[in-house]
Ligand SMILES: Cc1cc2nc3c(=O)[nH]c(=O)nc-3n(C[C@H](O)[C@H](O)[C@H](O)COP(=O)(O)OP(=O)(O)OC[C@H]3O[C@@H](n4cnc5c(N)ncnc54)[C@H](O)[C@@H]3O)c2cc1C
């Protein structure tokens with residue numbers, strides 16, 4: 001007899017990793033099914049590589065010969081948390097009720113108060129550093145000490161203050177002191193290549209591995225799920241997968257299924273699972289795709305031009321400019337915040353644009369090197385009918401499955417935010433005393449959100465406030481896809497808090513035999 | 516072709532555009548089978564794509580763009596081999612380079628660019644450089660210069676001589692505490 005798990009979780013990133021660990025700790029028998037391989041986070045990442053070690057000067061995602069990060073359906077145990085930048089905000093009440101506040105987009109069916117205890121639970125188990133800032137729209141949590149500002153942060157903060165704005169210490173799921181048996185960060189500055197000491201959170205080392213001790217969790221890597229299998233009774237009964245290497249097919253059976261494949265891939269999996277899309281009686285699956293968009297201003301801070309190079313890459317960005325537009329007069333809805341200084345020093349594509357040639361050019365680049373900063377505002381998109389996720393049956397991936405296709409059309413409101421945030425970014429950098437090198441002229445998509453949105457009404461949403469699909473009672477979707485609105489804040493902490501809340505709900509329902 | 520242009524811009528600047536950490540090498544499409552060290556070398560290696568004569572021209576141009584000073588120049592940093600590697604894999608670049616090399620032969624009236632004296636070389640390159648710095652360029656010579664400068668820059672500043680010796684980047688020091696900024700900025 002094949003094992004029938006209590007819950008089959010597909011995807012092992014921030015959402016799936018959190019959900020599976022919390023469920024296993026609550027006593028449920030859980031299988032986590034991940035398309036990618038098991039990655040040894042201590043040895044397989046090129047954290048300490050330099051570009052000249054490679055003929056094309058590109059540091060690869062994994063060390064040569066090590067598998068992982070091959071495709072969106074096969075990243076590896078840990079998903080994108082292996083290479084994320086760990087910025088971890090709580091959303092504020094305004095983020096959950098954007099429509100009520102300014103009329104655009106959609107409200108969440110839950111409030112900040114519903115999620116606050118779970119944000120705290122996550123902070124207490126993974127460790128988040130930050131300062132207590134007392135901001136209304138960016139609630140404080142339970143923090144480890146923040147990382148100090150960089151020289152560049154001090155200059156930018158001074159510029160921002162001239163314009164009446166204030167920066168804060170970034171909040172990251174990175175330990176600034178040893179805790180939970182993990183070391184504190186040693187500021188080696190290449191977090192997005194993978195942290196090989198796990199000072200930075202990743203779901204494999206921090207959530208999944210410890211949960212193995214419960215004896216309730218089984219990890220099934222290298223299993224690219226192609227379908228959520230349905231029974232005749234209208235309930236999900238497990239998943240069908242293709243082995244990443246052998247391409248052999250297999251099944252994992254469960255009493256409940258949770259799809260946690262990272263927004264676009266979760267939507268795609270539901271679309272692959274039934275004609276017209278599984279759990280799509282509302283017709284909303286794939287719609288309301290609302291990725292964050294980023295701008296960018298690249299500049300050289302005068303105060304740092306020609307100064308001796310300092311070993312201060314830190315854990316990338318150390319400061320943040322919280323949204324300040326909510327309370328100001330503006331001709332658009334929603335807002336933006338800004339990360340800055342998260343470029344590291346291994347990339348110097350900007351040197352192409354430095355004028356001149358010869359010894360003078362060489363010196364100019366050397367002088368600019370310590371002073372280069374990228375200022376990156378993040379804007380919130382409101383849903384529109386021309387932005388959605390669907391399948392491209394004409395384009396098959398390496399497993400023979402249709403690719404997921406993103407359609408994004410920027411509307412007037414998005415362009416207004418984009419132009420305004422680029423203007424502010426320029427003004428702040430100029431006020432900080434900087435020479436501007438480049439201003440991006442188009443928005444670029446970032447954190448992917450929407451596509452299976454959460455709501456109380458089964459006619460206008462795909463999942464209920466517990467991330468359970470309205471149509472299939474034992475099918476859950478957990479990740480950015482369920483966000484009805486995006487906020488301008490990095491989303492992952494909210495995904496983890498939602499996963500913790502759903503896990504508690506599922507465990508309680510399972511105890512009553514209601515799942 | 517917008518993609519390819521982006522791709523070229525992106526090389527060596529992954530982290531500057533780290534909003535797209537996964538885009539760079541996917542776009543650039545050069546990461547298969549290329550894991551191998553390119554060491555700095557003084558003598559020109561055998562080119563894989565360019566003819567020996569063209570390779571010598573490019574090497575000489577690269578050395579004028581980033582000359583040896585108190586630290587190595589483009590040649591010793593292995594930049595010519597890097598340019599050979601990149602252009603050999605990129606048809607759009609190949610067009611710019613073959614047109615540019617033909618243009619250069621006309622300027623030198625059949626003599627090899629690498630054999631010209633410093634003054635003569637600079638007399639050709641400096642005006643091109645000035646026009647490239649002034650704004651968008653269309654001329655064959657200018658486009659060629661811009662391409663050589665871009666790849667020289669990418670190749671040099673990502674080399675051990677450029678990034679390590681000239682810029683002083685050590686990379687990945689393990690620090691007990693963050694070196695807090697105590698300056699009066
Ligand atoms: C470089 C980088 C920096 C980032 N920085 C930040 C940051 O600072 N702050 C922040 O909030 N967010 C950041 N993010 C985003 C963050 O990583 C994601 O929001 C988060 O990891 C999403 O969690 P998830 O569980 O939904 O998906 P993921 O973490 O992507 O995990 C999904 C997993 O599902 C697997 N999968 C997909 N499809 C299938 C399938 N069909 N079958 C089986 N398995 C499948 C994938 O292989 C993957 O392992 C960053 C991302 C990157 C790449």
Ligand code: SF4
Pocket residue numbers: 047174184185186187188189190191192194195196197198199200314315316
């Ligand atoms: S800077 Fe800190 S968090 Fe980042 S990779 Fe190094 S040790 Fe890890």
